[in-house]
Structures are given as C-alpha cells and as structure tokens.
Amino acid sequence: MDEFNTSKPIYLQLADRVKRMIVSNELKSGQKLPSVRDMGVTYSVNPNTIQRTYSELEREGILETRRGQGTYVTEQEERLVRLRDILRKEQIQTFAQIMREMGYSSQEIITGLQDYLNKLEKGEE
Template sequence: MEFNNNMPIYMQVIHELKKELIRGNLALGSKMPSARDLAIQYQINPNTANRIYREMELQELCYTKRGLGTFATEDEQRLMRVREEMAKEYMSAFLIGMRDLGLQEEDVISLIKKEFDNTKEQGLS
C-alpha cells in the first residue's frame, strides 16, 4: 500500500481495513492480524498498528479478547452502516469534482449511466 500525505497513515490503513471488511475479505468475527503482523504487512510502526486497532475498537469495527487477539466485528448491520458512510464520502468527492467541471445533475446522471453500460460491456460489473 502506498501512503499519501493528505491523511495520517493510521487513518489510511483503517480505511483499507474497512474496505476489506465490507468486501468480505476479512470475515465477520474472524481473527485479525496481530498488531505486530499488521505493522509488518503495511510497513508501519508497531505503535501505529496499535493505534489502528484502538481506533477501530472505538468505531466498533473490531474487538480484543485478552490473550486471544483482535477479531473483526460480528455486527453485520454496523458494516452496512460503514459501507453507506464510505459510499457517501466517495459520492461527495465525486460530485464536488463534477460541479467543478460545470456539470449539471442531468449531465452527471447521464455520464454515470453510460459508464455503467461501458463497464457491463467490458465485463467489469
């Protein structure tokens, strides 16, 4: 993973882990990598890895069982809320970009429909 300078590293990793949870690559209730392994995987400081898990616990995306490790949330509804929040963030950034280009709502909707059709034809949907 390549980090950018626009956001703290720990937040970028949390964002990536949220996507992994939403996609199902990290199953509900599954054991997550230890903080040490997370640090190695993302080439980050172990303290940053610990901070990531603390923050994810505050967001109810994981929980720690003393002596057993950290586990992904088992709350599917929580993940659906996170998915919707992330979708809104992407959509907001997208719409700001479209407005900066001077596009109206109808233009944006038309472009989205065309792009959906293009990706279907390319087998990307």
C-alpha cells in the first residue's frame, strides 16, 4: 500500500490493511504490532494517524493496548472469527454489486466465479 485513496481517511485505510493482515494470518492472535512511530515510518504517515488507526481498531475490539508493553492483536478468537466473516461478506457484496452494475445475472456471476476458481486450483491463473 504505497498510495492512499483520497476519498477515505488514511487512518481507516490503514485499519482495513491491518484487518486484512489479521484475517490472512500475516498478523496472528496475540502478536505485538509495531510501535506507532515504526508503523508511521513504514507507511510514511504521521504517528498521530497510526495512533488513530490503533485506537479505532481497539474500539472495535480487534487490538488491545497493554500499558507500557505496546499494542497487540486480540486473543479473543470469537472476535477474529467475526472479523473474518465480516470481511468476507463485504468483499462478496462489493464484487456482486459491481457485477450487477455491469449487467451480469446471478447465474453468470456464479458460473464465472466457479470457472475462475477451478482454473486457479489447477494453476492456470
């Protein structure tokens, strides 16, 4: 993520990135996140933006700040399962909405997706 979309606040874009990293197991349950300063350097943003990102994710119950120790991914598995489910639903909704706007029927969407996944499993994509 080198560039940010101007239509959405950077802290929310970073929050989405952290969520995707958690869902993909790039960040694991209980894992410590980089410091606000280090994360700011990584993404070339002000540390206050990272603090806002961490605060937002903490408010959502995805991160936990341990006084004097840092910020960690929650170890509450039910929250992580819920996060995974929410992200899956959001991606499917976005995909289906775009396909509908382009005029594809439900059956065309399903067939196209099945074909794509079959090719992917065979290593053709």
